[in-house]
Amino acid sequence: MAELKLNQAEKQNDVYILSEFNNEFESAYIKVREKEKRIYSDAEIEKLPFASKLNPHKNEWSLRAKSFLRFKKYLKAKSENLNILDLGCGNGWFSCQLSKNFNHNFYCVDINLTELEQGARVFTSKKIKFIYADVFTSDLPKQFFHLIILNASAQYFPDIKKLLKRLCEIITSTGEIHIIDSPFYLKDESVKAKKRTEDYYSSINFPDMSKHYHHHSFEIFSGFNSNIHYNNSSIKNKFRKLFLIKDSPFPWIEIKQ
Numbered sequence: 001m002a003e004l005k006l007n008q009a010e011k012q013n014d015v016y017i018l019s020e021f022n023n024e025f026e027s028a029y030i031k032v033r034e035k036e037k038r039i040y041s042d043a044e045i046e047k048l049p050f051a052s053k054l055n056p057h058k059n060e061w062s063l064r065a066k067s068f069l070r071f072k073k074y075l076k077a078k079s080e081n082l083n084i085l086d087l088g089c090g091n092g093w094f095s096c097q098l099s100k101n102f103n104h105n106f107y108c109v110d111i112n113l114t115e116l117e118q119g120a121r122v123f124t125s126k127k128i129k130f131i132y133a134d135v136f137t138s139d140l141p142k143q144f145f146h147l148i149i150l151n152a153s154a155q156y157f158p159d160i161k162k163l164l165k166r167l168c169e170i171i172t173s174t175g176e177i178h179i180i181d182s183p184f185y186l187k188d189e190s191v192k193a194k195k196r197t198e199d200y201y202s203s204i205n206f207p208d209m210s211k212h213y214h215h216h217s218f219e220i221f222s223g224f225n226s227n228i229h230y231n232n233s234s235i236k237n238k239f240r241k242l243f244l245i246k247d248s249p250f251p252w253i254e255i256k257q
Helices: 023-035 042-047 058-075 093-099 113-122 160-170 187-203 207-212 235-242
Strands: 010-012 015-017 083-087 105-110 128-132 145-151 171-180 225-230 252-256
Touching (some): 015 113, 023 113, 023 207, 058 093, 058 171, 093 113, 093 145, 105 113, 113 128, 160 171
Parallel strands (some): 083 105, 105 128
Antiparallel strands (some): 225 252
């Protein structure tokens, strides 16, 4: 079995450093999050996705909580002691909530040192490792992870096909990749969505952020062994909307080897 050896890695504020720092994305991302009032206190991120009444995005978090609970239920059917990669984890709240109920090894990976350090400060379980790493250039072991989760992070990767091919190198032969709470579009819709994003970032005076936010179509999964666990556009969920039952507008997609 391959191993992820962290003993020799540099460490900064309890975050393992496996890649050279690249501040371009982090700097732009943090400034936008501040503008949007999405930089939360330690006490608030400890609650997520069950946001406090004072959270300005509480309604959004209530939908993300439903996505989290769906995945938590799914994980109950798995064996224990899995190696789980939480890619684009931010402050790591998703894995940290899961770690309260499951005996797995969680590896929270991002290129946002600010949020990684906050997560490492708040979530101190021995089951969790916070790691600064570029998934393409860092030396992650092949066939090591049983599950890889991209929780609201797929849109920050410019080439999903390239990403999935890379992730298939580091998951086990029976491993799974789960993409949760990221937008995917029909081909014609993606052009309009890109324009909306450009207009939005321009309206808050951060037009350059749009180059870091990507609009992927469902067509990119062609050639991969994929399955949709949750689809907001399904007949069942359209019926639920008639009764004003709100849920995540984004799909949950699984890819296997």
